[in-house]
Amino acid sequence: MDHIEDHEGFVDNRDFVMGSSNLYEKEDHEDEEPFLPPQTPESMLTIGMEWPNIFECRSFMRNFAITQRFTFRQKKNDSKRIRYVCKERPSCPWWVFITRLNDGHTMTLKNGNFIHECSGKNGTLNRNANAIWVAKEIENLIRDASTTKPMQISNIVYRRFGVRVSYYIAWNARNMVMEKKVGSYDKGYALCPELCIQIQKSNPSSIATCSREDALDEFTKGCRPILGLDGCFLKGKYGGQCLSIISLDANNGLFPIAVFLCRSKCQATWIKFLILVQGQLTLHPSKLTFISDRQKGLVEAVLQVFPHSNHRFCFRHMYKNFKQLYRGTYLVTLAWNVSKAYKKFVMKFFLDKLGVAEPDAKTWLEREPYESWYRSYFDASTKCEHVTNNFPESFNNWIFKIRDKPLNKMVERLNLMQMTLIKARERGGTKAYRLDTEFRTPSTRGRVRGRGRAEEPSQLPQSSTPISTQPSQQSQQSQPSQPFQPSHSTGQHFRTPRQDPNA
Ligand SMILES: [Zn+2]
Structure with missing residues (x-):
């Protein structure tokens, strides 16, 4: 420092900068031989040595290993x-x-x-030099x-102890030191809603609000505008219902x-629920389509809160009623084919066949609104689809x-x-996109290229007999063994004919 104070010795400004910058030059110099603290007798291990408690002991051993x-x-x-x-054991x-x-201690x-x-x-x-250790050492x-x-x-840790710590460990250690001084950052977020309430309580004319809008970004950006509505019973001591809104991402994942x-599933609760999410759901750029099993009050609730949306009904519930009125595998299969046909003329074809076999069944199906039940x-x-x-x-x-x-544990677990x-999906997605396309299934390839399923190469039906099989209730119930990727359909196979088979 002596030569800096003696400014008479500098020829020009550049000399001064060179002279003064060396104050920090040593700190930034990474390849310097690390400074190690002198070996104190305590840094040697001997049998019988003692520590007042386990925390002191662990801390000593970690320091010992690092130095x-x-x-x-x-x-x-x-x-x-x-x-x-x-770590090199057994060598x-x-x-x-x-x-x-x-x-005891x-x-x-x-x-x-x-x-x-x-x-x-x-x-x-050195793997022993973790963030907690770094935080403790650098604090002073x-x-x-x-x-x-x-x-x-x-760099400080390297000079002092001769170990390199990664950027991530150093970043974590820095946050730990900061949190000791300024408090927990996580708590800051958690306390925000309460803070808003307190501000409004203490000064009612204040404007204080907080919201988290990023949670549903993935819906508006990554999901199709399809929303399944359903409810199920809670099985705890006090019962109750869990209503849910589920969408599908581009890979048909839940x-x-x-x-x-x-407490109960009724029109009032559905309205309350839908109003809560209305603002977020309507951010989706496309027209929303709801799909439900036409529960009591649900249709009216959707109509009231989302008047301009589509509403589809689960055909399996229609099929249950249909089955009671019109028995026989042939009729039921035809009814499923009417629902699952991709093209209008194919749907008409199966509907006419149904009309020939059982005119009442055709009339029964026709009285329902087509756009709510039939794929075409x-x-x-x-x-x-x-x-x-x-x-x-x-x-x-x-x-x-x-x-x-119990309620809180259920929400936490969910x-x-x-x-x-x-x-897991994020990780899988990264992996899938790295894989060559040959590993993908045709339907995934189609989606990746932006093609719909309906445009896939199709074949003519082999005979005029419908080729689909009836889904059993068991197959519906066994499906949740893989709940992340619900199947496209109820297990039926249907091929879209390119031309009218009657022709
Ligand atoms: Zn060793």
Whole structure:
């Protein structure tokens, strides 16, 4: 510093900058030989040495490993005993065994082999140097955590202890130091709603509001505008119902939008629920299509809250009623084919066949609005061909195991399940897009190229007899064993003829 104070010695400004910048030059110099603290007697291990409690003991051992430049693995680490071995084991015989004394807190080194046969690596990453350790060590070293960058922390740790810590560990350590000073960042978010309430209470004319709108971004950006509505019973002591709105993403994966826990399923509760999510759902750029099993009050509720949306009904429920009136596999299969035909003339073809076999059955089917029941009349903007309400029912089965939990635990568990689901999908998606297209199924390839299923190559029916098989109730119920990817259809096969088979 002497030469800086003596400014007479500088020839021009550049010399001054060179002279003063060396104040920080050493700190930024990464390849410098790390400074290690002198070896104190405490840094040597001896049998019988003691620590006042397990936390002191763990902290000592971690420091010991880092300053001695080796990494240990924890073979046993509970409240009573600790057994560490060298990471290079079995080639390195180093190990220690520490146990708790009868007083219940003092830890003592019982046994061990303190000779390493591995070569400690200088300046490399040491897994023992985790964020908690870094935070503890740098807390007194850095003057102001808010202005210290993670890379600077990494350099400080390297100079002081000779270990490199990753940017991520340094970033985490910096946050820990900051949180000690300014409080928890997570809590800051959690307390925001309460803060708004308190502000409005203490000063009623204030404007204070908080909302989280990003949660449904994935619906508006990544899902088709199809929304399955369904409800299921809660199985806890006090019963109740869980109403849910479920959408499908581009890969036909379930996308839970919202659940509503209430006493009973009726028009009033559906209206209340739909009004709550109305603002978010209408952000979707396309016209919304609801699909439900025409529960009591639900149709009216949807009509009231979303008057301009489409509403489809689950054909399986219609089929149940149909089956009671008109018996026989042939009739029922024809009815399913009417519903599942992709093109209007094919639908008409099967409807006429049904009319020949049983005129009353044709009339019975025809009195329902076509655009709510028959695929060929669906609004194509939805890009979704489902004629059944299977996917919301898959959701009900997915949450089957948590439906008997107390309310708070159920919501917490559901939240966790959803996060796991979305994260797994995100990981799978990244992997799938890396894979060559030959590994994809034809339908996935079609979707990736932006083609609908209806445009896939089709074949003529082999005979005039419908080729579909009847779905059983069992197959519906067994489906939730894989709730994440509900099947396209109820297990029936239908091929769209390119020309009228009568011709
Ligand atoms: Zn070793």
